[in-house]
Every structure is written in structure tokens, then in C-alpha cells.
Amino acid sequence: MTAAVLREASAGSQTGRLGILVPVSVFVAMLEGFDIQALSIAAPVIAHQFGLGERAIGTLFAVGQGGLVLGAVLGGGAGDRYGRRRMMVLGIFCFGVFSLITGLVAGSAMLALLRGMTGIGLGLVMPNLIGMAAEYAPERHRGKIISAILGGIPAGGMIVALAGAGFMEAWGWRSLFIAGGLLPILVMPLMVFLPGRSVVPVDVDHIPAMLVSALFGEDRGPTTLLLWVALLLTAGLLYMTVSWLPSLIRARGYSLPVAHLASAMFSGGGCLGSFATGFVVDRIGYRRILPALYVGVLIGICGVLFGVDQAVMLGGAFVLGVFVVGCFYSLNGLSPLFYPEAVRGLGTGCAVGLGRIGSILGPLGAGWALQAGIGPYGPGPAAIPPVAIPLCALAFIAVCLLTRRDRKAIRRGAA
Incomplete structure (x- = not known):
């Protein structure tokens, strides 16, 4: 049996596609680094406020990454079938919404749930971004482009590590997650300029x-x-x-x-x-x-x-x-x-x-x-x-x- 698996297709010149694809990919990778580092620097304050021990904080870190794994598994396959751009928009939206709600949470159980949901949102995005970049990047520059995209993760972490102290001192730890929820809104309008899709038959049996x-x-x-x-x-x-x-x-x-x-x-x-x-x-x-x-x-x-x-x-x-x-x-x-x-x-x-x-x-x-x-x-x-x-x-x-x-x-x- 043959199923129609949807893939991204060219909507303009190769240079034009990469001109929007690479910056968007780097920005989204920075969001992942921002999110991971935000929890890291807020962890001591969160532990004090909710009375959590090291084991519970470690669980919060793991739940977020677990959500990312689940989102990546679901998002990679769904991107093949329904379009990478569509999954990326859905993932960015989910990431932003659940990160915003994290900034309003009142209990540790809900915090853990929201960390998992935020991770799922990011997971929907990342495999489709990397897959799209690998498909459209010229072979001689593919490694450098992928490295640049992945380099956005520590870059995002560095930004929140430098700015996080000021945010927490002025507005508390919740401000980090509210900012992390607002930032995806900046990138969502750019998604419309990413490559469209075409139908390619692939044997899935x-x-x-x-x-x-x-x-x-x-x-x-x-x-x-x-x-x-x-x-x-x-x-x-x-x-x-x-x-x-x-x-x-x-x-x-x-x-x-x-x-x-x-x-x-x-x-x-x-x-x-x-x-x-x-x-x-x-x-x-x-x-x-x-x-x-x-x-x-x-x-x-x-x-x-x-x-x-x-x-x-x-x-x-x-x-x-x-x-x-x-x-x-x-x-x-x-x-x-x-x-x-x-x-x-x-x-x-x-x-x-x-x-x-x-x-x-x-x-x-x-x-x-x-x-x-x-x-x-x-x-x-x-x-x-x-x-x-x-x-x-x-x-x-x-x-x-x-x-x-x-x-x-x-x-x-x-x-």
C-alpha cells in the first residue's frame, strides 16, 4: 500500500528560501535554549517557593525533556504526512501558550504538567526545522548551516543566563517564562514565508x-x-x-x-x-x-x-x-x-x-x-x-x- 506523504517544496529561489529558513530556524533553536536555561536559573527560587527537593527539581527538568521527545516523535511523522510548516506553526503556538501559563502557575504538580506540554510544543518544531534545512541547504554548505541552527540553542541559553538575574530581581522567576511565551509570537508571522508543500508518494508498508x-x-x-x-x-x-x-x-x-x-x-x-x-x-x-x-x-x-x-x-x-x-x-x-x-x-x-x-x-x-x-x-x-x-x-x-x-x-x- 502506498500513502501520500507530504513534503516541503520550493516556493521561490533557493537563496530566498534559505534567507528566511535559516534565521527562523536559528531563532526557534534559541527558544529551546532559552527555555531550558530559564528553568535552570529559576530552579533554586522555585524549589524554595514550592518546598521542592533536588529530586523533584530533577523531575521537572526530565518532564520537559520527555515532552520534547514525545513531540519530536509525533512531529517528525506528522510533518511528513501533513506538512512541516503546518507542524511548526502548531508547535510554536503550543510552546508559547504553555510557557505563558507556566508564568502563572500556583502549584508544583501543574508546573510539571506545563513543562511537559511546553516540551511537546518545542518537539513538534525542531525535527521539521532541521529536516527542512537539510532538504534545501546546498550540499557544500549543509554542515555549516545545520551547525549554525544548532548553535542557536546555547546562544539562547547564554541570553537568558545574562539577562535572567535582572528579570528575576525586577519581576520574579515567573517573568522568564512569560517572556519565553511572548517571544514565539515574534516568529509566527514569518512562518508564512517558509516553503510550501507538494505530495510525494512513499511506500509505508x-x-x-x-x-x-x-x-x-x-x-x-x-x-x-x-x-x-x-x-x-x-x-x-x-x-x-x-x-x-x-x-x-x-x-x-x-x-x-x-x-x-x-x-x-x-x-x-x-x-x-x-x-x-x-x-x-x-x-x-x-x-x-x-x-x-x-x-x-x-x-x-x-x-x-x-x-x-x-x-x-x-x-x-x-x-x-x-x-x-x-x-x-x-x-x-x-x-x-x-x-x-x-x-x-x-x-x-x-x-x-x-x-x-x-x-x-x-x-x-x-x-x-x-x-x-x-x-x-x-x-x-x-x-x-x-x-x-x-x-x-x-x-x-x-x-x-x-x-x-x-x-x-x-x-x-x-x-
Whole structure:
């Protein structure tokens, strides 16, 4: 049986399409970074107001990411069938509305529900934005364009980290989510200029068999499993850091403005890492650079944990942002190289989904660890680095095995 799967089509020149598509994509990616960082810097105040422990705050982080995973799964398939632009408009609308309501919430249970719904809205948007960009970007510039779009996530986080202290001091933590709900209104009118759609017949009867073949056929099973492990651990490490870094800095005895500055340094490093690793990979390939990035992650963790003064600690946060974001985006860029063109979308989609699951488990697992209080500075957020270091080590091992196993495919992809 053949179903009509809707895809985006050209509505003007290639340059004109990219001229509106890329800025809109970057702006929406910034909204995701804004939303994640807003909860991160507001978490200590929310915990105090609602009487929540670290485990409950970790659940809030995880619920938001869980909603994003669900939205991405639903939005990707719905975008194929009903049009990417339509799903993007729906997702932006849902994200804005539920973020606005979050700023008015009166209880922790409703807050958790709204975090999940906000995540679903974002999830509807992101796979369709990235898919549309990949379809319309010229091949020679595709990697740079995707890197620029993904770089919007840490850029949005940096903005809210820098401005969040002023917002919270003047209007309270709720103002961050109200602002996060109003910002999508700015981008919605631009959606009408995105490419339209055309109908392309696609055979959907054999999708389950294609999925199994894409992931495990032709001796790709070990490669797929190693890629999943690396993405799961790296995403957990990244989102654990994004979610809990301000609380960790506070646990070290620094003031709230310094904690916000550390978050801004981390996000700024992430912006640099998202762009720089793409250019470096083009020159020397994934096999050499990817394992080395995890060494940089370890250095950044040690700087945040053991920095003898504020400058060293802030430098560690910046270094950590550069390398952990570089690791995560490089793995996402590497995943298509392991799969043949006919099943590349299926294989890559599953890998990206595993990364999103890691973004749930990281903050949630950190919340449970924090409740135990195993850190060197006493109970609470200082438990994060002793959890992060083993995650980094395990991800490093998985990446080394992955790059050694399929070095020929990686060389071809980086060429």
C-alpha cells in the first residue's frame, strides 16, 4: 500500500528560501535554549517557593525533556504526512501558550504538567526545522548551516543566563517564562514565508523492516549500539550540566549573579563549540577530533569543581561548554555516516531520539544523586561532578570503540 506523504517544496529561489529558513530556524533553536536555561536559573527560587527537593527539581527538568521527545516523535511523522510548516506553526503556538501559563502557575504538580506540554510544543518544531534545512541547504554548505541552527540553542541559553538575574530581581522567576511565551509570537508571522508543500508518494508498508535493516543490517548492529551509548551518555552529561550548573556554583559558596555568569560562560562556550567543531571536523575528520573532545570535557569539569578562585571556575565553565556541546553536536553529525543513503534518515532519527532520552535521564539521575549528597562540598548539587566524570569516561570509551570500528566510513563522510 502506498500513502501520500507530504513534503516541503520550493516556493521561490533557493537563496530566498534559505534567507528566511535559516534565521527562523536559528531563532526557534534559541527558544529551546532559552527555555531550558530559564528553568535552570529559576530552579533554586522555585524549589524554595514550592518546598521542592533536588529530586523533584530533577523531575521537572526530565518532564520537559520527555515532552520534547514525545513531540519530536509525533512531529517528525506528522510533518511528513501533513506538512512541516503546518507542524511548526502548531508547535510554536503550543510552546508559547504553555510557557505563558507556566508564568502563572500556583502549584508544583501543574508546573510539571506545563513543562511537559511546553516540551511537546518545542518537539513538534525542531525535527521539521532541521529536516527542512537539510532538504534545501546546498550540499557544500549543509554542515555549516545545520551547525549554525544548532548553535542557536546555547546562544539562547547564554541570553537568558545574562539577562535572567535582572528579570528575576525586577519581576520574579515567573517573568522568564512569560517572556519565553511572548517571544514565539515574534516568529509566527514569518512562518508564512517558509516553503510550501507538494505530495510525494512513499511506500509505508515496509517501514518496520526498513528500520531493523537500517539499524542492524550488514553488520551495523555493534556500530548502532555504540553510537546509541555514546549519544545517550553525552546527552545526559550535557543536559545535566545545563540544568544543574547554577545550583552547583551556588553550592560552592558563590553568589547568585556569579552562578548566572557561570551559566552564561557555559552557553558562550557552547556557541563556540558548536561552530568550531564543524570546521575542525571538515579539516581533520571525526576519528581524530571526537575522542579528544572528551578530554576537554574532563578538564572543564575539573575546573568547575576544583577551581581555586572565581576566574578559574568561570574558565572551567567556558571550557566545559565548548567541549561538551562540541561532543554532542559532532556525534549527531557523525551518525548519518554509518548508514546507507536508502535508510539514512531512519538510522539517524533513531540515534537523535536516543540522545533526547539521555537529556531526560541526565537531569533526572542527577536529581536522585543530589538527594544522596555525595559531593565533595557536602550534600546537594555538589554531587554532580562525581556523577559527570564517570559518564564522561564511559562516553569516551564508547566513542573510541566507535571510531576505531568504522574509520573508513568516517573518513568518507569527513572528506
